[in-house]
Amino acid sequence: MKKLINDVETMLSESLDGFAAAHADIVALGEAGQFVRRRTPKPGKVALISGGGSGHEPLHTGFVGHGMLDAACPGQIFTSPTPDQMLAAAQSVETGAGVLFIVKNYSGDMMNFQMAAEMVDCDNETVVVNDDVAVENSTYTTGRRGVAGTLIVEKILGAAAERGDPLRKLKQLGDAVNKATASMGVALTSCTVPAAGKPTFQIGGDEMEMGVGIHGEPGRRRIKLAGADDIAHELTGAILKDLSLKAGQQVLLLVNGFGGTPMLELYLMVNAVHKVLAGHQVKVARHLTGSYVTSLEMAGCSVTVSALDDAQLALWDAPVHTAALRWGM
Amino acid sequence: MKKLINDVETMLSESLDGFAAAHADIVALGEAGQFVRRRTPKPGKVALISGGGSGHEPLHTGFVGHGMLDAACPGQIFTSPTPDQMLAAAQSVETGAGVLFIVKNYSGDMMNFQMAAEMVDCDNETVVVNDDVAVENSTYTTGRRGVAGTLIVEKILGAAAERGDPLRKLKQLGDAVNKATASMGVALTSCTVPAAGKPTFQIGGDEMEMGVGIHGEPGRRRIKLAGADDIAHELTGAILKDLSLKAGQQVLLLVNGFGGTPMLELYLMVNAVHKVLAGHQVKVARHLTGSYVTSLEMAGCSVTVSALDDAQLALWDAPVHTAALRWGM
Amino acid sequence: MKPDTHNLIRCATQTLIDHVDELTALDQAIGDGDHGLNMRRGALAIQGKQGELAGQSLNEALRTMGMTCMSTIGGSSGPVFGTLLVTLGKHLPDPPNAAGLAQALDAAIQALTRLGKAQVGQKTLLDVLDPVQKLLAKGGEELVKRVRTCAFDAAEATAALDAARGRASFLGDRALGHVDPGSRSTALIIGAICESLDAPATAQPSSLSA
Amino acid sequence: MKPDTHNLIRCATQTLIDHVDELTALDQAIGDGDHGLNMRRGALAIQGKQGELAGQSLNEALRTMGMTCMSTIGGSSGPVFGTLLVTLGKHLPDPPNAAGLAQALDAAIQALTRLGKAQVGQKTLLDVLDPVQKLLAKGGEELVKRVRTCAFDAAEATAALDAARGRASFLGDRALGHVDPGSRSTALIIGAICESLDAPATAQPSSLSA
Ligand SMILES: Nc1ncnc2c1ncn2[C@@H]1O[C@H](COP(=O)(O)OP(=O)(O)O)[C@@H](O)[C@H]1O
Ligand SMILES: Nc1ncnc2c1ncn2[C@@H]1O[C@H](COP(=O)(O)OP(=O)(O)O)[C@@H](O)[C@H]1O
Ligand SMILES: [Mg+2]
Ligand SMILES: [Mg+2]
Ligand SMILES: [Mg+2]
Ligand SMILES: [Mg+2]
Incomplete structure (x- = not known):
């Protein structure tokens, strides 16, 4: 295992300290690193709280700030955070308008957030993200997994919360965006959980x-390494089938790297996916390309298509100022 | 070799097409992909043109846009672009105030840009970036290499050009920022040039x-894999020695990933470098953390310290809108 | 809390710590590879509370341990083992007996089903808890020994559940033969408890609290 | 341009294409691994212009090839081989002879020194061009054969230059034994030219322009 670390036991807290130092203008670290919160909460605004296992950076901590999350709870690597963390975060950022939890659909995340939701003593709702069309059920979910589409749900909800939308309306919006969003990914190499010290899976040089x-x-299956066009075809095909888009539909396209894939390849995938979408008369109205929802240093990428209406696109375009996403301010 | 590609021969142009599609609001692609230029040039402003081998994305194409470069010429992977490309770029973006070329100090880049500078028929200057303190001379440079500090030079010059600074003043400013900037990097794994098909260098699992x-x-030497603190110590130590900073000096700190290193590790390195800088009473006034000047999918990172004065910091803070760096707008 | 309960907790937590690599490998095969570390983190946290636990009744201690799991483990294991322990703490008669344990386990299984929405047969630790609960409810000779065997066998048997229906069904043949990590952890815990219940009660308390 | 010049160009470019892997490996050892691909790209571009070249004088053809190198190769090789060819085109007498070639090479070496700021002895193709130029200037028996040997030997000898001073000196022992890729390319080109000059002039022109 080759990583820039001192000690697997302290790596998470050291990284959080570095993150907090690098972005001290927008975030603050909760006690004992239980959560990252927006430096100055906005009174009267619904507090958006997300979180999940670490190792997916910049998700979620990188999305804390104006126009996106109020707090994010980082769990251990690939391990959901605990209800304590969510409670502490809620206590820190809730200002009277209630809390909206944004949760990726994994058993662990679901159970921990559910416990927190039961224990928190303010009004709250939960939006569950399950955009992964690869498999209907996975080892650790009931139903589809939540993957890169989470970013889109968080961004759009963040903008709506920022302008003052109330809790129930946000819950509805979140569910709608999640429903309009589908993703699928492919891995070329495995990642290595630091404390495990060896790759999570073995994969041949041509697989x-x-x-x-x-x-x-x-995922679906282990297959021979294919060209980018073929990969784009399979990923995008599965997504389009799931969303059953009409010709002329406008979408947001997110080509997301898993951590070990350079921009050169991600943009090449953008080009490949474009060709497939054009073939289906789907119009890409917005783009995001980069490594935003990662699996440590895994090589590979995911494609996310989100069929947003004009109002949702306007929320996507609204100003955001976080460590990893920033525009309009 | 595991990459998201169709064909090594077309990979660069496919990736550029994807890049241009994803960022059509800010950039346009020159004929035959010779250069990427700012969508709408600003008349009367000195045109900033950079470029270099591809494989370092987002450098340089990702830095084209308001407040930074006017054009970037992408060469083949790790190969300087040709003078033709720079001439075509200059023709496309020069608006009467002259051209400033920003060149990383490699023999190939130097010679190609030098030829372009001799051939271009408008007023022009060249700023050479040579921030790498690792080695005084390398196989392919005379003197020090230009690495991640290039980003800082390009950002600050971009802001100064945007406000209307004339050519000679920009040349002076660029030289000053370059002089105040020092970098050094470490690799944990090799990269693989696509057309070569195998890793550029062999490195042991513990090296x-x-x-x-x-x-x-x-670089300097091949050594046993060390902890992040030790690495930070060596990289930052070499940099501080080169810059010979005074206690209390304010700096911009760039912790840059080489393409295969996740944010989790980069932020951990930020924390480690912070400790070293604090020990030398150096104050980190600004941060940038991410994979900005990469070597394909190489794992590892570089540390850059730039000792900027208040005026230069203000230029760093000035609005920028490019594919890879964006703030203030 | 009695010294032998103290020892029992130490053994049950230590076996998880000792099997961290095996549990990691199981979770890497069909999951995300964190199960070993999760269980070790919880076990260490409980061991760190042995002073506090020593002053508590069995029911209080179970609750404390459950809360510790919930607040330190995270992942699926945190809520699952946390709920298991808290529910046992709520329902177990003190002093415990087989019938009382069977009833408490039944309550725990129900709580887990409500929490995690998984059913028996879907390759989770429910597939160990369920047969163990049934065995305890029936009672009989050499119960401790039979419970131990039952737990380990049931954990092993989760390997076959992949090919059938259930939450891991999409893996098909690829997951066939892989034991569910949480089931293995559960068997290890039950096994350690059974062994320490079967051990000669003559051991010195001082040697039990290492 | 005469058919044998045509053939000479085909041989010189083809040898670079055929040695792409070797040149890549050399550049990977002490550089960035692109030299083989760079030379192949330039060689293919020149081969693609054989129609145009066929109608040009030797001097014009050299200039065309040089400009082609500059506009298609990039890297160090583009300007270096481009300047080499353009300068030769400027100074070579037509028809060429050994003394004229020596003079033209001398001009090219000076142009390269101005362009790239490298000196002989610093592990670049200058370390092949320089001894070859000296040999040509001296003249004598079996010159073609001796030039060929000299070029290959000089390229090999760049391996030893690492340990001494020069642009690669920082590599110290680690670069010892590695031939400079550009020197190897230069030797391959010179070798191919020498071989086609030494080949029996009786071969059919048609067989030379494949
Ligand atoms: N919904 C559930 N109900 C009961 N047990 C579950 C459930 N989901 C997972 N488990 C148990 O948890 C184990 C996995 O735990 P762990 O790897 O620590 O957490 P995670 O799955 O979040 O990575 C599984 O092997 C299974 O036995
Ligand atoms: N300044 C220079 N002067 C002369 N030749 C040079 C110079 N720099 C490099 N070369 C030659 O170019 C070769 C490297 O070419 P190549 O790998 O194609 O380009 P790059 O070095 O830009 O990657 C070296 O082996 C050397 O012979
Ligand atoms: Mg997990
Ligand atoms: Mg090169
Ligand atoms: Mg797990
Ligand atoms: Mg090279």
């Missing part, structure tokens, strides 16, 4: 894992 | 290349 999860969980 | 170049060229 890829089609439909991989963002923890390196198995 | 690292200290002082590596951004093409995977050898």
